[in-house]
Amino acid sequence: MQAAALNILARVKRSPFAFPLALLAGVAMILITETAYLQATGTLDELGRATAAQTHIQSLLRRTVDAESGQRGFLLTGREQYLEPYRTALDEIHASQRFLTDYYGHRPSEVAAIRKLNELVEAKLSELSTVLSLYREGKHQVWQELLLLDIGREKMAEIRNAAEQLLAMESKRVQAGRQGIYDTLLLHRIGVAAMSAVSLLALFMYLRQTRALDAQQHERQMAMLRQRDDLEREVAERTRQLTELAQHLQTAREDERSRLARELHDELGALLTAAKLDAARIKSRLGTTSPEASERLAHLSETLNSGIALKRRIIEDLRPSTLSNFGLVPALEILAREFGERSQLDVSNQLTPVHLKPADELTAYRVVQEAFTNIAKHAQATRVELTLKEADGHVQVSVRDNGVGFEAGRRHASAHGLLGMRYRVEAAGGELSIQSAPGLGTQVTAQLPMQPAEQPASTAT
Numbered sequence: 001m002q003a004a005a006l007n008i009l010a011r012v013k014r015s016p017f018a019f020p021l022a023l024l025a026g027v028a029m030i031l032i033t034e035t036a037y038l039q040a041t042g043t044l045d046e047l048g049r050a051t052a053a054q055t056h057i058q059s060l061l062r063r064t065v066d067a068e069s070g071q072r073g074f075l076l077t078g079r080e081q082y083l084e085p086y087r088t089a090l091d092e093i094h095a096s097q098r099f100l101t102d103y104y105g106h107r108p109s110e111v112a113a114i115r116k117l118n119e120l121v122e123a124k125l126s127e128l129s130t131v132l133s134l135y136r137e138g139k140h141q142v143w144q145e146l147l148l149l150d151i152g153r154e155k156m157a158e159i160r161n162a163a164e165q166l167l168a169m170e171s172k173r174v175q176a177g178r179q180g181i182y183d184t185l186l187l188h189r190i191g192v193a194a195m196s197a198v199s200l201l202a203l204f205m206y207l208r209q210t211r212a213l214d215a216q217q218h219e220r221q222m223a224m225l226r227q228r229d230d231l232e233r234e235v236a237e238r239t240r241q242l243t244e245l246a247q248h249l250q251t252a253r254e255d256e257r258s259r260l261a262r263e264l265h266d267e268l269g270a271l272l273t274a275a276k277l278d279a280a281r282i283k284s285r286l287g288t289t290s291p292e293a294s295e296r297l298a299h300l301s302e303t304l305n306s307g308i309a310l311k312r313r314i315i316e317d318l319r320p321s322t323l324s325n326f327g328l329v330p331a332l333e334i335l336a337r338e339f340g341e342r343s344q345l346d347v348s349n350q351l352t353p354v355h356l357k358p359a360d361e362l363t364a365y366r367v368v369q370e371a372f373t374n375i376a377k378h379a380q381a382t383r384v385e386l387t388l389k390e391a392d393g394h395v396q397v398s399v400r401d402n403g404v405g406f407e408a409g410r411r412h413a414s415a416h417g418l419l420g421m422r423y424r425v426e427a428a429g430g431e432l433s434i435q436s437a438p439g440l441g442t443q444v445t446a447q448l449p450m451q452p453a454e455q456p457a458s459t460a461t
Contacts, residue, residue, distance in 0.1 A: 023202075028195060036188035040181055047177045053103050054170045056096040057117075061163045063089040063096070064121055068156070071128045075135055075143070086128070093121060110169060117162040124155045243427055268311055276304045320365060328361045329353055329388065332368060336386050339372045349386035354395045355451045363428045364388070364397045364448060370421050371399035371444045379403025379442060394430070395450050400443040405436045421446070 070086030073079075097118050104114040134143035283297040315321070323331040329351045340347035356364065368386065375381055381403035388397050418434060425432040425446045436442035 028191075032188065032191035032195065036184050036191070039184045043177045043180050043184070047174055047181075049103065050170045050173045050177065053100060054167055054174075056099045056103075057163050057166050057170070060093055060096040060100070060117070060121060061160060063093045064124055064156070064159060067093065067125065067128055071132060075131070075147075083132075090125065093125070097121065110166075113162065113166055113169070117159065117166060120155060120159045120162055124159060127155065243423075269308070272304055272308050272311060276301060276308070279304065323361060323365055327353075328356065328364060331365055332386065332388060335365070335368060335372070336384075339376070340384075343372075343376050345375075345381060346383045347386065348384070349388075351386070351388040352390070354388060354390050356395050356448060357451050360395070360428050360430075360448045360451070363424055363430075364395070364446065367397060367421050367425065367432070367444070367446045368399055370418075374418070375399075375401050375403065375442075378406075381441065390450060393450055394447040396445060396447050398443060398445040400441065402441045405438050405440045405442050407436070407438065418444075 067086050067089035070082055070084070070089065073082035074086070100114050101118065104110045131143045131146060134140075134146070279297050279300050283294060283301075286293055286297070320331050320335070322334050332351055333349065336347045336349050339345070372384075375384060379401045381401035383402050385400045386398070387400075388395070390396070421444070422432045425448065428448055430446055430448040432447075433445045434442065435445075
């Protein structure tokens with residue numbers, strides 16, 4: 001039996017209709033609750049009106065007695081103050097009659113009873129009023145005889161009987177209303193209990209499904225994390241390979257520049273020097289015999305000098321000999337001076353000796369060279385500041401201009417030089433930062449790892 005129940009429960013859990021049924025159960029519970037509430041409030045309203053009717057019936061009976069007592073007091077004493085309860089009772093009696101007439105007007109089965117009670121009360125009030133009129137007219141014997149006929153007591157008994165009948169009907173109505181409320185509350189209790197059980201079952205199934213979904217989502221997240229880790233490792237490996245490739249290409253480029261510079265220096269330099277020597281020999285042999293030939297030879301000599309200067313400048317651009325021969329600071333000074341002369345810009349520098357590996361010195365030189373090239377092409381600057389110093393275990397080289405600037409976070413079609421500088425500095429283990437804004441100039445700063453000072457060798461004693 002228990003296994004069958006568990007089997008049914010398992011089928012319910014796997015059923016796709018479980019959640020809709022739970023939803024329908026919740027809606028049904030709301031409908032039951034609202035229906036019970038409406039019935040209970042309607043019954044309570046009816047009980048309230050029945051209680052008010054009982055109050056008015058009792059008030060009608062009591063005020064009739066008060067009116068009669070006030071009339072008797074006035075007849076015995078002749079004082080007007082005894083008529084004050086009489087007049088007050090008349091007003092309240094009429095108010096109760098209006099309420100009861102309206103209340104029982106919607107109950108055809110009880111209209112005759114309230115009509116009879118109103119007629120008896122009106123007859124009693126008429127009797128009281130007649131006695132008072134005879135008293136005021138001085139017909140004392142007549143009103144006394146009328147009072148002694150015992151008609152008033154009989155009418156009060158009839159009024160009391162009619163009122164008690166109405167009170168009994170209202171008591172039955174109140175009792176029936178209370179029983180209806182009890183029945184409604186019991187039905188509501190049963191419905192709430194049943195719907196609560198269904199809701200708890202639905203909640204249990206929902207939590208079970210939620211836990212399964214959470215477990216599935218957790219598994220997917222773990223799979224995504226593993227995939228992301230694999231992708232990150234692959235990206236890191238590819239980045240490392242690309243960095244090594246960029247460094248290799250950069251080294252190969254510099255080696256090719258050095259080879260080309262040597263060939264230009266050796267072969268082209270030898271050719272230009274030989275041509276210049278030949279021109280000098282020819283000029284010495286001609287002397288002053290041919291002024292036109294001498295002029296042509298002088299022009300040729302100047303052309304050869306320009307070619308030699310151009311060759312020297314190209315060689316310096318390919319592989320700065322001052323960097324290899326004199327170091328980074330003199331090489332940057334010469335580069336800044338020549339850039340200022342070519343571009344007609346005010347170039348100031350603050351260069352202090354630093355400790356860098358030869359390859360990193362070349363990187364710093366190329367960064368400054370590329371920055372000068374960009375300034376000449378795009379900056380429209382009038383002043384350039386070059387700085388080289390050591391700070392916080394790094395060598396910092398910075399080029400700043402007062403040109404038009406640009407949006408540093410925006411990609412530009414002509415930004416390949418900056419991108420090349422960044423990769424070159426990062427390949428050397430450094431960091432390149434570019435600060436710029438429209439109208440505020442540009443500052444390019446490269447930080448390279450400083451070469452540790454060599455420890456002196458210890459001598460044995």
